[in-house]
Amino acid sequence: MNATETQHDSKVRFLDAALHVIRAKGYSATRIEDICEAAKLTKGSFFHHFDGKEELALAAAAHFAGMADALFATAPYQSASDPLERLLGYVDFRIAILQGSLPEFTCLLGTMVQETYETHPAIRAACDQAMSSHIAVLTRYVEAAKKRYAPRASWSPESVGYFIQGVLQGSFILAKAKQSPKVARGNLDHLRCYLKFLFNQPGNTRRKEKP
């Protein structure tokens, strides 16, 4: 590796460390020392890359969102041709990735915004932006499924996108309280059941496909 690659590599190691440490103990309790220890890098190197903990948190939010985007972009449900199948496949995939330890499957954004929303406006805004961007993707899935299966329904696709994200975030909290992903799985089963219902209400007119 040349010097630029080494710099890039150490920055990514700090960001990966932030994802783990902040999801394990929260933003406020995380010390720069904890990040350096987890990354196996020095404080000097840390301050070469970041002004301080808040700048790290902002970069970590973007890093987390980028990793999530890449994970979802290659997920099995992307190959579904039917929009409702894609949406339900998304939920199935979220259930499937409830694996490993709590800091591995819970959400950096929800964890950080929970405690910083009033005291760190820039972190709140970064979490909001990353969550909203994921919700916008979900909203497009819901919109496509609604067009085909429930064009006359009165709910908005965006409100369903928020609901899906809300169920996920709340399920992570319950998983932390119970120290197990089991209750999160149960919640996502109910979410799946609700989504199926939304697109299969009596009175929905399935829009006929052109032959």
Next chain:
Amino acid sequence: MNATETQHDSKVRFLDAALHVIRAKGYSATRIEDICEAAKLTKGSFFHHFDGKEELALAAAAHFAGMADALFATAPYQSASDPLERLLGYVDFRIAILQGSLPEFTCLLGTMVQETYETHPAIRAACDQAMSSHIAVLTRYVEAAKKRYAPRASWSPESVGYFIQGVLQGSFILAKAKQSPKVARGNLDHLRCYLKFLFNQPGNTRRKEKP
């Protein structure tokens, strides 16, 4: 007031202060000084009542749960004679109390467990206990409604209790990200819609009441 009453009064002032300050900035960022300032009491008085911040957090979880129990015990939905009406009335009441500032309507338990679940086992256990006790009440409402309206449905009342709590917790996170209760209201509207669906599925046999 006599000395015992004054002691009780100052303890409650610390607990009320904890409810506000921890919900505003999280557990880790809260300093004992912040609690004393919000309670308008001295550090000496604080340490008369509590060994430290963790003991305060445990007492605050119980205080919060006690206040919530009292609030729900006198809520309008308690007078509903029909169990499904009571359950939907509970959701309506949760929508109605999404008022005031974020630290006023969000949940102390969800806020604390989010960041302490791995580092403070006693706080996690206290949050779990208080949440589980509320979920048990919801489970009884769901059970009664299921008995009457959906006795053959395959879902468990407890899983619906968890789902309701999950939607609430996740909605608080989105409200913090968006700095508004609006998205939480939308999520609870979807929750209400799902609960109505669960008890009105075709194929549910409404159990006939004895005359």
